[in-house]
Amino acid sequence: MEDREPAVVVEGLYKTYGDTRALDGLDMTVARGTVHAILGPNGAGKTTLVRTLATLLRVQRGRVEVDGVDVASRPRDVRRRIGLLGQHAALDEELSGRQNLELFGRLHHLGGRRAAARAGELLERFGLAGTGKRPVSGYSGGMRRRLDLAASLIVDPGVLFLDEPTTGLDPRGRTEVWDSVRSLVGGGTTVLLTTQYLEEADQLADRISVIDGGRVIAEGTADRLKGLVGGDRLDVVVADPGRLAEAATVLGRLFGDPETVDLAQLVKFDQSIDAGERTRHISLPVADRRGALARAVRALDAAGIEAEDLAVRRPTLDEVFLHLTGSPATSALDAAAPDAAAPGDPAQPAAGVPAAPAPSQGGA
Template structure:
């Protein structure tokens, strides 16, 4: 799929520390506060996921970081440069992949990349060489001469991702990069992102696929109403929702209430799926105790499992009450 890593040092790549610093950022549209004192730090050479409900401020944040929108107050730096006073320097050090592919369907993959190279003021020979490098790196060399309209969704997004890397940016913004892709296409893009980070690129990822953040992000920030309301690794965020849970699926819906009385306090019942779920402190002790109690009560279970909370549950718990 995607092979190799970038060996060259990126222009303007900071020597260490944070690639993105946001402190007290505000952005207003009339009376609406799109960013309301948002704070964010993204370590160099990592994937940082940004999650939040629609209207939380994710896209506004990306637009401010990419110098497409001016914030009203606060400190915002990317690759060591201020996005307001050093916007041109910032633009030379970033790449942006939006929600929709910016490709010419009639041109081939190679021609698209060459065109982007020329738009970035690379000479004809360098643009052609860079296009060949990126096609090979993203596993598209064998289709590089085919028109983009013949590409699958995953291939198009990989090509779009390649186009955002024409200038080898130190920081890459991915705004919902796999929207509309099937599982195979999403996996292809995930592999490409992992390769980028392996080569030293810093990635800020906004996504509505919580599994995507769980798979890719070293750290995750949850945004709501223009603020970061939680930040940490996926495991740290999951721990905030109460730790492990035990799930029991009973064979007979009529036995749900009886089974619920055998589980730890706080059990949640989903009658449609014949499922009970309850928080537990000791995984193995809870599993052993529950299996014994169900057997003694004569309750048949189709499945009993102990699991960590999903990132979906974390997200819903943290953003409950959001529009």
């Protein structure tokens, strides 16, 4: 990724709300044609950062460029180059999918003929051509989100901001959106993603920035960040809780001192772990993932200890998140950021003065 031209450059960005410092000298570079995910706890500065990049908040101090354009001095030019998909659909449910897209096209001054042509292109691109005349009220959740994503691309932006794009979707709808995002990036679009689903970042992101306290505290690929927590771990659930200590002794001889994980911490990472496993679960680091599994099975069998479950796994992004921030991943909303831009910010034009089109999505 280092050899790619940057699509977004942020240097020494500060933003305060009264006595609260939402961004504290934040630095970040997003490579063109990639998905760059932003993770962080509530109040970390994620939403403030995205709103600043999308020209919805004014740059107080620092340098910010999007698609080669300075955000502070040329916000209108930035808006013509970006798209924004917010957390909530910005669609008129009484209108059809085609009518919604044509409406967004007209709002962006494409003209009737060009708006109609662009609507047809996007409906085809997102697999919605057969539903273009149906009212949006009859769409499934995944179809609505894909239409919303299509609306954010009405002016074919070079950079697309996705703020929790799959919140509230079922697994099928989420997969549909993921496929659409991959297709966009394959076509050259740069995507900056905030999400409350760490699996989503793991699936989509070429690079991840973890933000806390208004700064980037860690950055890299998902594999690199997982490496910060440690290597592979062997997880064992014994059938008989009365033999947990014995199993720990057996495995300890093989791999070192095992660590029994408190369930209250474990369930934050893996919802598949049942509450009844509080006294039956052992987790310990191992160096050789293939050999470790076979050796553990043989040692437990020799001791007559039945293992209900036994697996070797990599650290998860959830564990990375907890390791770096000291708190479990929750929502991607920022408690510190207000819902609207402050008076005088680019998103608040003076009364009676027409503004440049907002970022390419009505919910911006």
